[in-house]
Amino acid sequence: MTFTDLNINTPLHNALNDLGFTTPTPIQAEAFNVVASGKDMVGIAQTGTGKTFAYMLPILKNLKFSTQENPRVLILVPTRELVVQVVDEIEKLSKYINNRVLGVYGGTNINTQKQAVAEGLDILVATPGRLYDLALSRVLQLKSIQKLVIDEVDVMLDLGFRHQLINIFDILPQRRQNIMFSATMTQDVDELINDFFKSPERVSIAVSGTPLENISQTRYIVPNFYTKVNLLVHLLNDTETFNKVLVFVAYKKMADRLFEKLDEIFHEELCVIHSNKTQNYRLRSIEQFRTGENRILIATDVMARGLDIDNVSHVINFDTPDYPENYMHRIGRTGRAERKGEALLFTTEKEQEAIENIEDLMQMEIPVLSIPDVVEISNELIEEERPHIKERNNPTKRLDKEAPGPAFHEKSEKNSKENLGGSYKFKIAAKYKKPKTRGDKNYNKRNKRK
Numbered sequence: 001m002t003f004t005d006l007n008i009n010t011p012l013h014n015a016l017n018d019l020g021f022t023t024p025t026p027i028q029a030e031a032f033n034v035v036a037s038g039k040d041m042v043g044i045a046q047t048g049t050g051k052t053f054a055y056m057l058p059i060l061k062n063l064k065f066s067t068q069e070n071p072r073v074l075i076l077v078p079t080r081e082l083v084v085q086v087v088d089e090i091e092k093l094s095k096y097i098n099n100r101v102l103g104v105y106g107g108t109n110i111n112t113q114k115q116a117v118a119e120g121l122d123i124l125v126a127t128p129g130r131l132y133d134l135a136l137s138r139v140l141q142l143k144s145i146q147k148l149v150i151d152e153v154d155v156m157l158d159l160g161f162r163h164q165l166i167n168i169f170d171i172l173p174q175r176r177q178n179i180m181f182s183a184t185m186t187q188d189v190d191e192l193i194n195d196f197f198k199s200p201e202r203v204s205i206a207v208s209g210t211p212l213e214n215i216s217q218t219r220y221i222v223p224n225f226y227t228k229v230n231l232l233v234h235l236l237n238d239t240e241t242f243n244k245v246l247v248f249v250a251y252k253k254m255a256d257r258l259f260e261k262l263d264e265i266f267h268e269e270l271c272v273i274h275s276n277k278t279q280n281y282r283l284r285s286i287e288q289f290r291t292g293e294n295r296i297l298i299a300t301d302v303m304a305r306g307l308d309i310d311n312v313s314h315v316i317n318f319d320t321p322d323y324p325e326n327y328m329h330r331i332g333r334t335g336r337a338e339r340k341g342e343a344l345l346f347t348t349e350k351e352q353e354a355i356e357n358i359e360d361l362m363q364m365e366i367p368v369l370s371i372p373d374v375v376e377i378s379n380e381l382i383e384e385e386r387p388h389i390k391e392r393n394n395p396t397k398r399l400d401k402e403a404p405g406p407a408f409h410e411k412s413e414k415n416s417k418e419n420l421g422g423s424y425k426f427k428i429a430a431k432y433k434k435p436k437t438r439g440d441k442n443y444n445k446r447n448k449r450k
Helices: 010-019 026-037 051-062 080-093 110-118 128-136 153-158 162-171 187-196 225-236 252-263 279-291 324-331 349-362 421-431 443-449
Strands: 041-044 073-076 101-104 123-126 147-150 177-182 201-204 215-221 245-249 270-273 296-300 314-317 341-347
Touching (some): 026 051, 026 201, 041 051, 051 080, 080 123, 153 162, 225 252, 252 270, 252 296, 324 341
Parallel strands (some): 073 123, 101 123, 147 177
16 A cells, blocks of 8 residues: 555645655554544554554645634644654645644743744644643633544553643533544553543554564463562573563552562662653663663553663563553564564463453464462462452341431430420410510600600
8 A cells, every 4th residue: 555545635745755655554554544534533553653644644634724823633742752743743744735833832931832822823732731721821722623633642641641631621622533542552541532532443553563473472370469479580580591571560559569579689680660750760770771781670561662672581461461452562572673582471360351352462372381389379469459348238238227327316305306386486485575665666655654
């Protein structure tokens, strides 16, 4: 397939020719007609697969010339670096198209950006925080937005932008096309889709670029967290075989918990990255792992999905990801540049459905290995693994319906009240007698006569 087959217009065709592009990437080919149709769309594809062109080619094809001041296309990205990058890509595609593009982000003078917005624009690229600030200032009007694109949404949610996104959805027009791109699927991403998208069409290109033939895959069935730790320590003690190991965990709390356990044994060889760590800490951890100063790197899906590190000998999935595309991203960190790689997967019995989904996606079964006899099987459970007892609607808890409530007590005779109906006011009047002079207009006159 070529870009000609996508039926793009001449200005876009000329821009692509100038850039030297003739063949669309898989995500560009799959997403073009869906975005062009006006349907809501969720695209799952790795970083570097041409996602910006995947949504901008169909948008620019259908974006007619207009002199109105308010933007018609809104693109949200998580960082200022991505704002600059996306604006640059759009300007390249718009070389022969008359449109106005603006990028806004925090950390710079907002008044300068207000002036740029007031001059009028067609496409706005923004970080969520700065966009919301501009909208609240009333300088930026979002009533004309026809298409909303959220790029790198998994990073956005992991960085804590969920509430800002929801606030932005509230001030956007209800009738709009929603387009979302993510490199990984998470529970937060799935919830966002279910809450705000209308029957979106999913386009997944997660398998692309993952050379399964170069990666040897095996898995262990492990009962709990502490047994997983024992198995992982046993494997990592073989420093010659496991010489550069990337360990994936599901979420930040688990990353810190595992780091704490392994740090007791592999102190000088260990580092960790997740979004709660500072930028300098993350960069230092990645560089130490890249150079070989640290042999083991613990990472969450979002932070490690774009890592391009050579000679990773093993990817160890400490848990089984809920979404099969995430597993593909994880194991794709090894076996790069036609080298051989090893991928290990720790699974519990509860994760059997996730394993089946992964094997369906790859169209192959992952061989199961037995846990070595020297590995201790622990009975200790972490908080997430303990059974939660719910008292609500407890069928074993019988209640005495005749028994009074816990705070019930008989009222004293003094405080007990009797419904006296209409006679109540007469009893009160008899108890608290009013002076005869009150209301008697002639009382003083009669006294004077006397």
